[in-house]
Amino acid sequence: MTAHSGALITLAISGCSDDTLKPLRFYFQKFASAEFQLASADSAQLHLIDIDSPAGRTELENAQRRGQQLICLSFDQQGPGGSLMLSKPFAHHKLVEVLKQAAAQLRRAAPPKPQLATPAAAVVAKPKINWQPETYEPANYLQGLVAAAMTKSSEFGSAVSFTVDAINFVVCIEQNLIWYCCKPAKLRELASAELADPKAAIKLVVADTDESEGEALDSFLWKVSSWAARGRVPSNVDLNQSISLKYWPNLPQIMRLPECARLCAILSQAPRSLSQLVEQDQINPDCVANFYSSASVLDLLQLSVDSGQQPRLSEHRQVLGKLLKKIKPYTQNHQQMH
Amino acid sequence: MTDYKIVITGPVGAGKTAAIAAICDELHIQTDERASDMTRAQKQSTTVAMDYGVLQLEEQHKVHLYGTPGQERFDFMWDILSLGGLGLILLINNGAKQPLQDLEFFLEKFQDFIRDTAVVVGVTHTDSHPEPGLAKLRSHYTQLAARYQLPTVVPIFAVDARSKEQVAVLLETLLYSLDTDLVKHNA
Numbered sequence: 256m257t258a259h260s261g262a263l264i265t266l267a268i269s270g271c272s273d274d275t276l277k278p279l280r281f282y283f284q285k286f287a288s289a290e291f292q293l294a295s296a297d298s299a300q301l302h303l304i305d306i307d308s309p310a311g312r313t314e315l316e317n318a319q320r321r322g323q324q325l326i327c328l329s330f331d332q333q334g335p336g337g338s339l340m341l342s343k344p345f346a347h348h349k350l351v352e353v354l355k356q357a358a359a360q361l362r363r364a365a366p367p368k369p370q371l372a373t374p375a376a377a378v379v380a381k382p383k384i385n386w387q388p389e390t391y392e393p394a395n396y397l398q399g400l401v402a403a404a405m406t407k408s409s410e411f412g413s414a415v416s417f418t419v420d421a422i423n424f425v426v427c428i429e430q431n432l433i434w435y436c437c438k439p440a441k442l443r444e445l446a447s448a449e450l451a452d453p454k455a456a457i458k459l460v461v462a463d464t465d466e467s468e469g470e471a472l473d474s475f476l477w478k479v480s481s482w483a484a485r486g487r488v489p490s491n492v493d494l495n496q497s498i499s500l501k502y503w504p505n506l507p508q509i510m511r512l513p514e515c516a517r518l519c520a521i522l523s524q525a526p527r528s529l530s531q532l533v534e535q536d537q538i539n540p541d542c543v544a545n546f547y548s549s550a551s552v553l554d555l556l557q558l559s560v561d562s563g564q565q566p567r568l569s570e571h572r573q574v575l576g577k578l579l580k581k582i583k584p585y586t587q588n589h590q591q592m593h
Numbered sequence: 594m595t596d597y598k599i600v601i602t603g604p605v606g607a608g609k610t611a612a613i614a615a616i617c618d619e620l621h622i623q624t625d626e627r628a629s630d631m632t633r634a635q636k637q638s639t640t641v642a643m644d645y646g647v648l649q650l651e652e653q654h655k656v657h658l659y660g661t662p663g664q665e666r667f668d669f670m671w672d673i674l675s676l677g678g679l680g681l682i683l684l685i686n687n688g689a690k691q692p693l694q695d696l697e698f699f700l701e702k703f704q705d706f707i708r709d710t711a712v713v714v715g716v717t718h719t720d721s722h723p724e725p726g727l728a729k730l731r732s733h734y735t736q737l738a739a740r741y742q743l744p745t746v747v748p749i750f751a752v753d754a755r756s757k758e759q760v761a762v763l764l765e766t767l768l769y770s771l772d773t774d775l776v777k778h779n780a
């Protein structure tokens with residue numbers, strides 16, 4: 256049996272227990288439905304069979320008789336001659352890998368015939384990008400002043416200070432600390448409002464660091480940047496550029512941003528564009544925008560090439576979800592953004 | 594009604610006992626009885642030598658948290674302990690003599706488990722000991738990841754193991770690292 260490039264490959268699954276079938280179908284839908292289509296055992300080009308089960312062994316003989324391309328699922332490392340193997344327990348990336356190999360083998364057997372290709376509608380199309388967030392200019396906000404102060408502090412090799420709205424800020428890059436005296440609500444108000452005259456407000460003077468305890472610059476910048484963003488993205492951002500995570504922000508000790516742990520997990524495992532995070536991963540656009548603003552200020556992101564890699568999913572989703580539900584309230588005491 | 598487990602490991606004094614005590618519903622913790630000499634340790638049963646706590650979930654599901662005994666002489670237990678585990682929390686004591694070497698030692702020991710599951714690294718005692726700190730540990734991890742073929746980017750956090758909130762964030766991060774679609778399907 257052969258396949259033409261462009262057409263969906265038909266795939267049958269046999270001999271699996273319910274426990275195996277569920278994740279298989281789920282991963283299949285999620286990662287392979289653009290290239291494969293489920294079909295009955297006797298008509299499919301490709302047959303995935305759990306050969307450890309009695310039903311599977313019978314089906315294996317039938318499939319061999321039909322000349323179907325085989326993927327054998329087993330605890331053994333080797334299947335019947337020439338067939339592709341998927342060892343148990345399998346991870347989704349292994350399934351994707353073996354499906355790719357099978358597709359390549361089927362396609363090698365059938366050179367492409369474009370005129371026979373399945374109508375375009377049969378191929379799952381990616382959703383259209385229509386997220387168009389508002390933009391803002393970080394340099395015109397408190398976060399821009401802090402960034403400028405950090406540069407000066409590093410140039411002078413000393414602490415520096417500046418004043419906004421009669422509030423004095425002292426920044427020391429060497430100690431990685433910032434000192435200021437104002438209530439959280441006032442700070443949030445300052446951080447989220449565009450400065451009337453951002454250039455005039457920058458008055459850097461060499462200053463002594465305060466004796467009192469300062470706040471870590473990273474955690475300060477993290478929160479003021481998300482407050483400035485308010486669901487907007489910095490004006491120079493390309494929404495379709497793939498990015499990935501260089502380092503995780505120090506989540507246990509910074510202000511919690513909704514969806515942040517999930518965004519970091521995705522971006523640490525597979526490059527994504529901001530649009531994909533919204534459209535494909537269905538993450539709240541405001542959360543994506545606020546996270547991006549904070550993470551880029553801390554230099555935690557890098558441009559990346561989308562290799563088609565998928566972030567991971569677990570077969571233990573049910574219990575992981577229950578555990579998440581259990582511990583969520585414990586994490587809520589953390590400073591909240593909303 | 595299935596039981597699952599998460600493993601917490603790290604060197605002596607990293608905060609394993611503290612972390613389990615901070616977050617678990619039921620505790621079966623043994624700290625004071627820790628053997629100070631080899632002979633006594635060998636007389637104790639394995640369960641005595643490790644920390645253990647339970648997180649009780651809905652529908653009678655349970656997640657067990659196992660803290661491996663920190664002393665290296667118990668390392669024969671680590672493979673058995675991690676068998677079938679969902680994931681690993683590795684605590685590194687920033688105030689210890691050689692935190693970078695500790696990181697290396699535990700990543701090497703648990704490399705198979707990490708490749709099969711996921712790891713979150715919590716660096717403790719950064720409040721009292723700022724050095725080597727996150728930046729050095731992160732860049733050391735990058736080298737080790739290449740050597741042991743571990744994921745290139747894993748969460749490495751500064752954390753206070755005595756804080757329930759902060760330990761909960763470690764756990765939350767581990768859960769999302771294991772399944773990035775968790776919320777969507779649990780909403």
Ligand SMILES: Nc1nc2c(ncn2[C@@H]2O[C@H](COP(=O)(O)OP(=O)(O)OP(=O)(O)O)[C@@H](O)[C@H]2O)c(=O)[nH]1
Binds near residue numbers: 605608609752
């Ligand atoms: N200052 C400070 N103390 C901490 C921190 N985390 C844990 N501790 C304390 O450090 C001490 C050692 O922590 P334990 O939880 O006993 O360490 P452990 O990993 O169980 O050590 P072993 O059982 O000897 O392997 C305890 O007194 C904790 O309360 C931290 O981040 N900062």
Ligand SMILES: [Mg+2]
Binds near residue numbers: 609610611624644
């Ligand atoms: Mg202990």
